[in-house]
Structure formats: structure tokens, C-alpha cells
Amino acid sequence: xxxRTPLVFNILAECGTTKARASKMILPHRExxxxxxxxxxxxxxxxxxxxxxxxxxxxxxMLANTYHLGIKPGVEVLxxxxxxxxxxxxxxxxxxxxxxxQMVSLLKLAEITEQGVKFGSLNENKSEIVLTPExxxxxxxxxxxxxxxxxxxxxxxxxxxxxxxxxxxYRTTRWLDRCLQAHKRxxxxxxxxxxxxxxxxxxxxxxxxxxxxxDVRGFAIGGLSGGExxxxxxxxVHLSTDILPKDKPxxxxxxxxxxxxxxxxxxxxxxxxxxxxxxxxxxxxALVMKGQLNLKQKVYKTDLNPIDKDCDCSTCxxxxxxxxxxxxxxxxxxxxxxxxxxxxxxLRLMKNIHESIKxxxxxxFVENFMANLHPDKDYPSWVVDALExxxxxxx
Amino acid sequence: MTVYKGTIAExxxxxxxxxxxxxxxxADYTLPGHHIQxxxxxxxxxGKVMINAKSYMTLVDLFKPDMYYLLSDGDTNIAxxxxxxxxxxxxxxxxxxxxVDIHKNLNGVKNSFVMGAIAGGxxxxxxxxxxxxxxxxxxxxxxxxxxxxxxxxxxxxxxxGEISPVVEFVVNHIEPTKLRSIHGCWNPVVVLKLVQLGIDxxxxxxxxxxxxxxxALTFVTDIDDKEEMFELNLRQPHFAEDFTPILTGCTxxxxxxxxxxxxxxxxxxxxxxxxxxxxxxxxxxxxxxFNNIRKCIGNGTLNLLEExxxxxxxxxxxxxxxxxxxxxxxxxxxxTELIENDTYRNNENSSVPISS
Ligand SMILES: [Zn+2]
Ligand SMILES: [Zn+2]
Numbered sequence: 001x002x003x004r005t006p007l008v009f010n011i012l013a014e015c016g017t018t019k020a021r022a023s024k025m026i027l028p029h030r031e032x033x034x035x036x037x038x039x040x041x042x043x044x045x046x047x048x049x050x051x052x053x054x055x056x057x058x059x060x061x062m063l064a065n066t067y068h069l070g071i072k073p074g075v076e077v078l079x080x081x082x083x084x085x086x087x088x089x090x091x092x093x094x095x096x097x098x099x100x101x102q103m104v105s106l107l108k109l110a111e112i113t114e115q116g117v118k119f120g121s122l123n124e125n126k127s128e129i130v131l132t133p134e135x136x137x138x139x140x141x142x143x144x145x146x147x148x149x150x151x152x153x154x155x156x157x158x159x160x161x162x163x164x165x166x167x168x169x170y171r172t173t174r175w176l177d178r179c180l181q182a183h184k185r186x187x188x189x190x191x192x193x194x195x196x197x198x199x200x201x202x203x204x205x206x207x208x209x210x211x212x213x214x215d216v217r218g219f220a221i222g223g224l225s226g227g228e229x230x231x232x233x234x235x236x237v238h239l240s241t242d243i244l245p246k247d248k249p250x251x252x253x254x255x256x257x258x259x260x261x262x263x264x265x266x267x268x269x270x271x272x273x274x275x276x277x278x279x280x281x282x283x284x285x286a287l288v289m290k291g292q293l294n295l296k297q298k299v300y301k302t303d304l305n306p307i308d309k310d311c312d313c314s315t316c317x318x319x320x321x322x323x324x325x326x327x328x329x330x331x332x333x334x335x336x337x338x339x340x341x342x343x344x345x346x347l348r349l350m351k352n353i354h355e356s357i358k359x360x361x362x363x364x365f366v367e368n369f370m371a372n373l374h375p376d377k378d379y380p381s382w383v384v385d386a387l388e389x390x391x392x393x394x395x
Numbered sequence: 396m397t398v399y400k401g402t403i404a405e406x407x408x409x410x411x412x413x414x415x416x417x418x419x420x421x422a423d424y425t426l427p428g429h430h431i432q433x434x435x436x437x438x439x440x441x442g443k444v445m446i447n448a449k450s451y452m453t454l455v456d457l458f459k460p461d462m463y464y465l466l467s468d469g470d471t472n473i474a475x476x477x478x479x480x481x482x483x484x485x486x487x488x489x490x491x492x493x494x495v496d497i498h499k500n501l502n503g504v505k506n507s508f509v510m511g512a513i514a515g516g517x518x519x520x521x522x523x524x525x526x527x528x529x530x531x532x533x534x535x536x537x538x539x540x541x542x543x544x545x546x547x548x549x550x551x552x553x554x555x556g557e558i559s560p561v562v563e564f565v566v567n568h569i570e571p572t573k574l575r576s577i578h579g580c581w582n583p584v585v586v587l588k589l590v591q592l593g594i595d596x597x598x599x600x601x602x603x604x605x606x607x608x609x610x611a612l613t614f615v616t617d618i619d620d621k622e623e624m625f626e627l628n629l630r631q632p633h634f635a636e637d638f639t640p641i642l643t644g645c646t647x648x649x650x651x652x653x654x655x656x657x658x659x660x661x662x663x664x665x666x667x668x669x670x671x672x673x674x675x676x677x678x679x680x681x682x683x684x685f686n687n688i689r690k691c692i693g694n695g696t697l698n699l700l701e702e703x704x705x706x707x708x709x710x711x712x713x714x715x716x717x718x719x720x721x722x723x724x725x726x727x728x729x730x731t732e733l734i735e736n737d738t739y740r741n742n743e744n745s746s747v748p749i750s751s
Binding site: 076 | 397398406407440636652653661666668671
């Protein structure tokens, strides 16, 4: 095992106007260009794509879900396989979530105590199961992702229960300490703490500052993208990136719409994940700069164009919208082809953001992106406000 | 396809492959009956579409396949009554002659290789009648022995003894220079017997059927191969910690990079990559099988290969399981757009044991 730290974060360029930065993040399995979008491969596979295809797309890092992998194939199999990288034949970088969010959102009966996230088994013969911070880290150590997440106490973003929000914020920090204590692979895995506090400025500030006292190599901004207004959303992102140290990566959880990626990169975020691009592919939707095309619609039946003529993914180079329309409703292959395109779309967007920051053209890039999206200049007010805060005037 | 000016192979993104258009999908059960005057039913995802010689040839002209079958009535099986068989022969002769006439006036198929079809169920007299009706003009390049079954998974259970009288009869009565084909997901043992009877062209529906039940083909494909299981059912729990490839020594992408344990995981959590990896291996294995069949014909060892595969099939306990699976599977699971689907599936995968 090399003694090199498992995460080196080199800022290559900073935007002269906004808080955006282009960096190289060196992880045990791969060097990552940031800002980066991480598609979600929940169960150790990205929606049917071969890892060879992911390499060809230029994918550097993807996310896997601890909750699902802990159930199947399970810790024992993952340990025997030598970790998820070997199990799924993926040589790029991986990030795993803690499993807590999945439990709270998938299992209606989940109950949170100081010990951990507890739920009664659906099977009456089995006793209740508790996901503790220690257990989450044990599973994540077995999976072996480059970046792993602390177990956090999740409160609905729109909750107004101050007592509960405050409790969750402090508990998240206590759980962070238990996670760091339980972590057995600090040589080759990085735990990221999660800044909580929902939409409360003071609590979020307290949370961020408490986590900055710990010996960690990056930070996640959690508890957002959960149904709050866009005005609240960007202000909390802005606040968090203002507090968090500049020399470490910032990961905004659950964000993946193109416009959000552009705005939040301007606010200084480096990493994102979201199921949206792969999920929408399953419903026959293809991402384009102006939004998305629902290929099931009749208008595409005789449309002989590719999804996006500027996209150089294998789907756009090989298939017409008419063909994709034809198969969109019946064959699993359409989900496959659209996933290739949608992942390529996200990667291309992030590459453009990264390159434009490096070339000191980020402001121009943002202006062009927004003008293209809103030719009539009817920009959403939250976008105008957020960008104005970091020095971009959309007019 | 009316607005699209290219070929079906280009449309489906496989222009480097030879495309072959079949009337029905050999992998999907073809619902019997529902005939009306001059038309046969195609079961598409939009429901039943009645097709006659004219509408069929319009499609063929639009698709511009490298190779296609003339319209035929193959809706017979071992249990068909004489009346249905008689009608199938009459229809097939009629479609044959109509399609040939239309073909001569079409531009899109000028260079296509044309295959006729011999119908007539298991009645040798009917087969004879059909051959006499369609083989008069030296127009087609080969013949499909149609009407042996209604496609789909149950074809795997048909025994060579049941079909060999018909196959032998037809092979003996059509011109020896013509290509002979049979459709369906035949068990490899039956494939070998059919090759010995003189069949040249098969399809890969067997790979599809095997993949659908989460299985991987591991039967011996060469006389020097070590005997393993005939096929593996990757759903079985004992594969959960088996980190070896499906078949040691197999050079396919799946076997060179992925383990049985991973595929077991994918099929148990129903991830799309499971069937993708199985298809890659199964098609590769089947292609290897046909390569070796050609090699064995070349050096006169086909009998040895047939003995070896038959012996392995008969001694493999796992086969019993998979046959049970087949029996339990409802043949008609999804309706698909048959013609296009066929072309997609067949153009890369058609396996010709003897180059013609
Ligand atoms: Zn594309
Ligand atoms: Zn293989």
C-alpha cells in the first residue's frame, strides 16, 4: 500500500469572476477532472452498460448504493470478490453513499435513534435491523469505493420542525465521529462528512464548521434537492461553499439537471450525482441542451436526425430518432442506447464547464448556455439571482 | 421506413452485417389460426396485422434486405389436421408465385438473395405437392423447410425422430444446389442431426431462449473439448461466490472480464447487464459451435462431434431442469414487431455451416 494520501485535490484554475474552479482530483483508482457529474450505478452496474462502454464514454467516476449492495450481493461476497471494482470489472473510481438515505426513503417504517437507522423487517420471522454508522462503514469498506460517505441523520428538506432539524444536525456530527472511528481503510478510502441543517443558515453554518474540525479530505453538502424552492436551494449551496475550505472538494448530493450543474459550478461546487439522466432514459427520454426529448412521441416517428447532431456518442452516430422512437416502447435496448447518450451528455456538459474555467471563459460559457436555453431571455429569477451573487449579469 | 431511404440494416445500425428478413420470429411463439382469405396474421406490438403477398413485398422493397424469404404459410405443427395442412400448401404456393411476380418489378430487392419455403406439416404428400408447386421455376436460391412448428421455446423440445422423415424427404426432393434452411431454437443435438441431414442455415433463436432463462451455454463444441455441464443456470445460488468465468478458455468479452458470481448477482437483481453479458457469451459460443461444425464436415469428424454432444446432453442432469423451465414458460410472452425484430436478431447471427 502506498503512503500517498488517497485523495489529492489540485486546483488547476479558478474563474476570475465566479467561485467556479477546475481541478484534478487524484483518487486511488483514477484521476478525476472536476467539476464532475457521477452517474448512479445502484447495484454494481450502470443500467446495462458494459464497463468497456463506460470507458469509451470517458467516464471517470460513478456512484454505487451501499444499501442495495449490502443486501445483494452482500458483504461476504464483496469481500471474497476483492471489492466492487473487481466484482463489476470497473477500473475507474467509485463513490458509495452511506445507505441511510435509501433506507429512510425506501422503507416507510424506518425509525431513527441515536444508535442508527432502524427498521422492522418486512418478514415477520426476522428481527428488526439497524444500520449504524459502524455498520455502514463496514459495508463501504467491503465495497472499497475511493470515496465513501458518513451515515447522516436525514430530515426532509422542507421540514419546519426546528428541534428535529437541530437534533439531526448535531447527531450527524456525532455519527461522523463514529464513522471515522470505525473506518478501517483510511489508506485507500476517503470518508466525506455531510453538511446538514436543511434550510437553516445558522444550523448549516454550525454543521459545516464542526465537520471542518475533523481530519477529512472533502465535504458533501446534503439535505438539499428535496423539494425546497430553487431560491432556498441556491442560497444554501452558496452559503455552504462560502464556509467550506477552498482547498478541498465539495460534493453537492442529488443534483443533476443541466441548469443546476452550471449554476452550482459557478457557486463553487466540484462534484454531483443524480439518478435523473439514467432514470429518464428508462422512460424513453434523451437529454439535449434545451431540455429533453421524449422519443415515444409521435413526432419522432419519421425524424431521421440523431438525438443531437453535436453529440459524438455511439447512439447519435448510429441511430436516428425514428429508430429510437420505434424501439423506445418495447425493447430494453432503447433504455441502453438512451443511457449511453444521456451519460455522454452529462459528461460533455461537465467537460465544457471544466475547460471553460481553465481557459478563463467560464462567464461567457454560462451566458451562452443560458441564452441558448432561454432564447427569449426569460430567465428564471433564481438563476438570475444566483449568478448575480457571483458576478454574472444575465441580460 | 417509407421516409427512410436506406436499408433495414442501416436503420437498425448494423450496416456491416448481412441482413435476412424472415416472415415470423423464430424465437417467439406464433399464435396459430386467424387466417383469412389470401392473408396471414403477423402478431405485432400493435396487435394483429394481416399481410398478403402484395403488402409483404412492399415491406421487403422498403427494407431492402440482403436476403429474404418469400411469404409462406408455416402455420402447421405435428398435430395439425389434414385440412389445415392442405390450406397451408395452397397458400404457400399461391404466395410464392405472387411474390415472385411482384419481385421482378421491384427495385429495392433487385440484388437480394431470395429464399422460397416448403410448407406441408408432417404430411409427406402435402410436402411433395408444395415442392411441385413452388420448384418449377429456377428462381429462388434456396428453400426454408417451414411448417414444422409454431416457433418459440417449445421447438427446443422437438425430437429429431419426429422431424427427420419430413426433412429427409424435402432435402431429397429439392435441387441439391439450393440452400436449405430450418428455423427455430433447436437443441444443439438436433442441430447436428439436421446438419447431417443436409441443412445449411439456422438462426440464433436458441441463444435468445437460453438467455431468457438466465442460462449460459457450455456444451462441448469441439471433439477435443473437456466435458462440462451442458448449460449453466446462473440463477442457482451456488454461483454467488463462484468467481470463475462462465466457461474457462472461452475468449468472449464476458468470459474474459466477468465472473459467474457477478452475472448471478445481475440476474438475481434483474439488472439489464445480466442478459447483455449472457447474450455475448451465448452467441459467441454458438458461433464457435458452427465454426467447429464446418471444420468437422471438412475433415470428416462430424459423427464424433455429434456423439460427444449427444452423450453430454444425455448425462447432464442440469438439462432436465432447463427443459422443465421451458415447459413452464408461456411461449408467447411478449409481442414484438416481428419483421424488424427478426432482421435485427438474424443479420449478425445467422449461422451457415457450409459456405454456399
Ligand atoms: Zn448522443
Ligand atoms: Zn464466453
